[in-house]
Amino acid sequence: MIRVLVCDDQVLIRTGLVTIVDAQPDMEVVGECGDGRTAVDLAHRLEPDVVVMDVRMPELDGIEATRLLAGAGVARPAKVLVVTTFNLDEYVYQALRAGASGFLLKDAPPGQLLHGIRTVATGAALLDPEVTRRLVGAYATRIRPADGDPADVPLTPRELEVLRLIADGLSNSEIAAALVISQETVKTFVSRILAKLGLRDRVQAVVYAFRHGLSA
Known part of the structure; x- marks a missing residue:
């Protein structure tokens, strides 16, 4: 089973993500939260296989939370999949620099989200060649x-x-x-x-x- 932590401050979106992930036979949501500080605490305590992380959240934004979980110097870096409203905005670039394994748009279809989680869980990066070229x-x-x-x-x-x-x-x-x-x-x-x-x-x-x- 792929153990997933879902972090998004918008309750409707978070609930949708949790529902989609929990419906999969090879995945389970082990926790959810609405701010970056709690995301870091839960990730340390629950040790999920993948953290689905929003960028804009209270207390601690998703970029800094990602840096604390997957950045340079972290002993056991988490696999973080960042979700964002914008494709090539600076938030995405900063999240990747912070240690994220990839990103998806919030309006991505469920199948793409699930593929993303499975990809990141294997240790691979979720950036197709064209997106890599454009982003970097x-x-x-x-x-x-x-x-x-x-x-x-x-x-x-x-x-x-x-x-x-x-x-x-x-x-x-x-x-x-x-x-x-x-x-x-x-x-x-x-x-x-x-x-x-x-x-x-x-x-x-x-x-x-x-x-x-x-x-x-």
């Missing part, structure tokens, strides 16, 4: 430092090539086609890249690439 590209100037030096990146030339393609928004199958290698080989490269750089998922890999000037 929109804030590239804020991510990439002026003195970023690709030479400082501890990767082989081939791994750097794969990282650049990830940052360009290519999926594993597209990377495989571009480099004329198998998808399994691409997966191996991705795993090595994440391990060498100490990154959790593709979202962090994209941000890393922009910070180090590895993508336009």
